[in-house]
Amino acid sequence: MKIGVLALQGAFLEHAQMLERLGVETVEIRQLKDFQQSMSGLVIPGGESTVQLKLLHDLGLFQPIREAVNHGLPVFGTCAGLILLARHVVGDEVERLATIDMTVCRNAYGRQLGSFHTQHVMAGIPGEVPMTFIRAPYIQAVGDGVEVLAEVDGHIVAARQGHQLVTAFHPELTADLRVHQYFLNLIEPR
Ligand code: GLN
Numbered sequence: 426m427k428i429g430v431l432a433l434q435g436a437f438l439e440h441a442q443m444l445e446r447l448g449v450e451t452v453e454i455r456q457l458k459d460f461q462q463s464m465s466g467l468v469i470p471g472g473e474s475t476v477q478l479k480l481l482h483d484l485g486l487f488q489p490i491r492e493a494v495n496h497g498l499p500v501f502g503t504c505a506g507l508i509l510l511a512r513h514v515v516g517d518e519v520e521r522l523a524t525i526d527m528t529v530c531r532n533a534y535g536r537q538l539g540s541f542h543t544q545h546v547m548a549g550i551p552g553e554v555p556m557t558f559i560r561a562p563y564i565q566a567v568g569d570g571v572e573v574l575a576e577v578d579g580h581i582v583a584a585r586q587g588h589q590l591v592t593a594f595h596p597e598l599t600a601d602l603r604v605h606q607y608f609l610n611l612i613e614p615r
Contacts, residue, residue, distance in 0.1 A: 435472015439597035466499035469506030499588040507591040526568030547575040556594035
């Protein structure tokens with residue numbers, strides 16, 4: 426199995442390392458031709474969603490990625506990646522990939538709680554999952570086809586819509602491989 430990791434900006438290296446630890450080949454997506462090879466899934470990392478969005482447009486990756494995800498390419502978006510996949514962002518009607526029927530609040534925890542670490546349950550993973558939040562968004566509301574996987578302090582922080590997985594936290598910044606394994610299981614159920 427080969428997974429593309431969008432490598433325009435942000436914490437992409439850490440995702441590739443997690444996936445490689447799980448025995449999966451990864452390919453960095455830096456330009457359109459990288460995305461034109463066959464792959465089983467795509468990771469959109471954390472970082473700054475506005476910068477990533479601009480680069481996606483500048484590099485001609487925006488439409489191809491949107492079409493591929495809408496046609497069934499499995500995708501895992503963390504933090505900024507979650508924002509890019511949201512149909513609505515509160516107070517910001519810029520065009521995004523918008524492949525998941527959810528409404529997101531950006532920088533939702535305010536300045537003081539901008540970054541924090543906690544442990545919490547996540548559906549489909551036994552025990553608790555370590556969750557690192559960095560100027561994180563949360564999901565305010567989801568549509569019918571979206572399964573809520575985790576909530577922290579009454580806010581949705583992980584969700585799934587079919588082959589699309591999003592987390593507001595950064596599993597790639599912990600030692601716990603299970604959220605990445607969860608994504609791989611969406612691609613190839615075992
Ligand atoms: N605050 C960032 C944004 O709005 C997301 C932060 C992150 O990805 N760690 O894009």
